[in-house]
Amino acid sequence: GESVGLHLPTLSVQEGDNSIINCAYSNSASDYFIWYKQESGKGPQFIIDIRSNMDKRQGQRVTVLLNKTVKHLSLQIAATQPGDSAVYFCAEKGSGGSYIPTFGRGTSLIVHP
Amino acid sequence: KAGVTQTPRYLIKTRGQQVTLSCSPISGHRSVSWYQQTPGQGLQFLFEYFSETQRNKGNFPGRFSGRQFSNSRSEMNVSTLELGDSALYLCASSSGQGGTGELFFGEGSRLTVL
Numbered sequence: 001g002e003s004v005g006l007h008l009p010t011l012s013v014q015e016g017d018n019s020i021i022n023c024a025y026s027n028s029a030s031d032y033f034i035w036y037k038q039e040s041g042k043g044p045q046f047i048i049d050i051r052s053n054m055d056k057r058q059g060q061r062v063t064v065l066l067n068k069t070v071k072h073l074s075l076q077i078a079a080t081q082p083g084d085s086a087v088y089f090c091a092e093k094g095s096g097g098s099y100i101p102t103f104g105r106g107t108s109l110i111v112h113p
Numbered sequence: 114k115a116g117v118t119q120t121p122r123y124l125i126k127t128r129g130q131q132v133t134l135s136c137s138p139i140s141g142h143r144s145v146s147w148y149q150q151t152p153g154q155g156l157q158f159l160f161e162y163f164s165e166t167q168r169n170k171g172n173f174p175g176r177f178s179g180r181q182f183s184n185s186r187s188e189m190n191v192s193t194l195e196l197g198d199s200a201l202y203l204c205a206s207s208s209g210q211g212g213t214g215e216l217f218f219g220e221g222s223r224l225t226v227l
Contacts, residue, residue: 041131043117043203043218044156070135089156100146100169102215 001111012110019067019080020084023073023090030092035064045049047088049077075108087112115220117206125225131192138185138206141216145178145187145193146216150201159202160186178182189223199226 013019025033031052036044050057050064050073057064063076073090087108091101118137126132138145145160146169158171162181179189185206191198200221205216 006129041220043205043220044216045218046215049215100158100161103148104156 009105010108010110012112013080015080015082015111015113017079017080019075019077019084019109019111021075021077021088021090021109023075023104025041025090025092025104027092027094027102028071032093033064033066033073034091035062035073036089036091036103037084037086038089038106041087044089058111080109080111082111082113085109117204118216118221119202119204121222123125123223123225125227126194128194128196129226130194131190132194132224133188133190133204134204134224135190136187136188136204136206138196138218139202142206142208142217144186144207145181146205146207147187147189148205148220149173150198150203152185156203159189185219194226196226199224209217 011019011021034049035045035047036045048059048062048064050066055066062076065074075088077084087106089106090104093101116187117139120135136145139145141182144161147159149157149159159173159177160167160171160179161169165183176192179187181187201221203221205218207216
């Protein structure tokens with residue numbers, strides 16, 4: 001069946017470095033992608049989203065890149081801070097009016113001071 | 114604006130018992146969806162309610178059920194609990210009116226089944 005997955009389960013970086021978290025998706029009909037951040041003991045929190053008609057979208061210190069050719073999504077965090085330590089999920093929504101995203105397994109980002 | 118509130122935050126049950134979890138969405142949001150989160154399976158969609166009607170359903174057995182009230186508050190129930198039902202149960206609300214429908218999550222109810 002269709003799936004959304006993450007390449008790396010854990011990513012360790014030093015404070016101040018840039019972080020890149022990757023995600024592969026297999027549903028070519030997906031037209032909307034979201035990144036969520038989940039801190040320990042909390043629910044997932046929306047970070048940034050991107051529609052399939054875009055290749056890149058920037059937020060505050062975060063950038064999402066979408067490569068539809070290879071069905072790949074990435075989240076770039078600039079100047080990573082200890083507060084960025086969390087599990088990051090990518091999610092996709094298909095076309096057809098479904099309001100429910102399919103979540104990837106998550107990548108744990110560990111930022112060392 | 115108050116966020117999504119889930120109760121209880123933690124609970125312990127034994128096999129065979131049942132449990133009811135509650136979710137109060139953000140004011141004005143009419144869609145409430147439920148998810149099960151486990152280390153092995155990640156975030157899995159259970160069901161979604163919109164205006165008191167179940168609009169979408171995930172791949173879970175009939176032991177998992179839910180409902181939504183006229184004030185948009187939602188409950189989910191798990192009957193005949195199994196050890197594998199131990200998980201973090203997350204509720205999310207959204208306007209549900211189309212478009213991107215950003216989800217706002219609560220902090221979850223952590224269920225332990227002994």
